[in-house]
Amino acid sequence: MLGADLRVPLADGRSARYVNLDYAATAPALACVAERVNAVLPYAGSVHRGSGVPSRVASGLYENARESVGQRLGARADDHVIFTRNTTDATNLLAACVPAGRGDVVTLDVEHHANLLPWRRAACGTRVVAHAPTLAETLVRVEDALGAAPAALLAITGASNVTGEVLPLEEIVAIARRHGTRVFVDAAQLAPHRAIDLAESGVDYLALSGHKAYAPYGAGVLVGRADWLDAAPPYLAGGGAVVEVTVDDVAWADGPRRHEAGTPNLAGAVALAAALDALAELPLADHEAALRRTLLEGLGAIAGVTTLSIWSDTPDAIGTVAFTVEGYAPGLVGAYLSAEHGIGLRDGRFCAHPLLARFGLPDGAVRASFGLGSRHADAERLIAAIEKLVTDGPANTYNQTSEGWLPADDRRDLTTWLGADVSRAKASPCERRRHAV
Incomplete structure (x- = not known):
């Protein structure tokens, strides 16, 4: 899979292996x-x-x-x-x-x-x-x-x-x-x-x-x-x-x-x-079911985290889990996971406004989604990051701007990271804002 070992910059200047938990939006090409x-x-x-x-x-x-x-x-x-x-x-x-x-x-x-x-x-x-x-x-x-x-x-x-x-x-x-x-x-x-x-x-x-x-x-x-x-x-x-x-x-x-x-x-x-x-040729059901189970159990053990479901009797689900973290806006959670842990997922209302309204979540939620390249370590890393957020709070101060939630002290330079002139990529917070609606 392309980009399987991608490393991304963190807000403090370090880098980390990218954890892609946004397969439901766009999956990397095989x-x-x-x-x-x-x-x-x-x-x-x-x-x-x-x-x-x-x-x-x-x-x-x-x-x-x-x-x-x-x-x-x-x-x-x-x-x-x-x-x-x-x-x-x-x-x-x-x-x-x-x-x-x-x-x-x-x-x-x-x-x-x-x-x-x-x-x-x-x-x-x-x-x-x-x-x-x-x-x-x-x-x-x-x-x-x-x-x-x-x-x-x-x-x-x-x-x-x-x-x-x-x-x-x-x-x-x-x-x-x-x-x-x-x-x-x-x-x-x-x-x-x-x-x-x-x-x-x-x-x-x-x-x-x-x-x-x-x-x-x-x-x-x-x-x-x-x-x-x-x-x-x-x-x-x-x-x-x-x-x-x-x-x-x-x-x-x-x-x-x-x-x-x-x-x-x-x-x-x-x-x-x-x-x-x-x-x-690549059956995914068992692998995704195990990842989903791990994530649901891990998030369920963290105070203030609520996972979402539409029905109480659904017999089957793909590797997608939506959740909220009490006291934190979904956009802030998404920005924190990216800036401090190198985790990419979706926050907002997922182009499903009527459903999120039924959930009583006008600001949306956070969604993690698995795919072919997902590992158990990815689920565990997300659980650990959310637990750290709830226990210690974010290391950065985050501000809500017209471009979405941004860390106040962000040392990430995407132009240097890609090694090319990608000035337009610096507008990635706009993408997060667009996804939120």
Whole structure:
């Protein structure tokens, strides 16, 4: 994995091995994925639009990646595999394809904004179901909502990006089928941690992001049933999405091409396929479960630390734990962990404002998330750092600024650390501020 042994500067001038506990936001690329991308980059031919050998090779690589991604996600023979920029892009694409007149889109209040906001743009209406204290009761509420009025689509997360709790997809599909409703799964968090089979589960549509699944930035995918996708107007109007154009009219293509106008992201598609291939050979569940257990037990033993869960009866969860520390703002905790311990994680409301409001946490929480490169030592180091914070307080004074929480005495020089002109990287507190909202 790239960056596995990265050392980062601390506020007091020392350095430490970086502990990456922010996999839920963005996972580092796997070395095999980077190698695959480097092998493809020399074939810089125009995908689907050239007669030269590089163009033909690039076109073949792109379609091979499409086929591979479909296979890894258990796509049905007639499903479309459409490459997008990320999960948000894929969800917006599907939102534009939900047919009018077939009912609302129904979703839960636990969702990431990427699975809440796009449906407000759909031609149909939207309904948000408030979650109950138990998952079992929440599913009853979902069924009641689907039975109360027609619903075209049930849009649900595969795993919470806040707490890691996994939803029972086959049971959810069975509920939806009883009411003639299709199911969309936001698999951005689930796909890097669990195998997914669309055909076996019965899920109709699925979206995910490459950058959360150990591929570089900039590629995602929407996989699902062809009829809605072929009947809708193209997501982007432009070259590649057409069969014929006149000055007065246009005949649009069917299939994935219909929604992939412009020059395709060949490197992104190939990277995503390579990452999913690698993940299929690297089962994570047992390793992550052990790390999660260690962290929950360790944090649970510290006075004033509260871990978050949506439901009391969730049978499964990926390696994500959200928590609060009494007396300390989440942003301060995140800044302290970075500046004094070399630990990177997420603080804020995790693009899940309705859920954090239900938790009664208007300022958010802190989230640690594990991945392929995580070690037991990482969980133990976070526990020790939080225990030191609660027992001794931070060594630095931290000020809340327009750029987020910052240590008053910060000796970190990112330009020197990277050995290059990265003046823009000095604005990293802005990134923390952006993530907080």
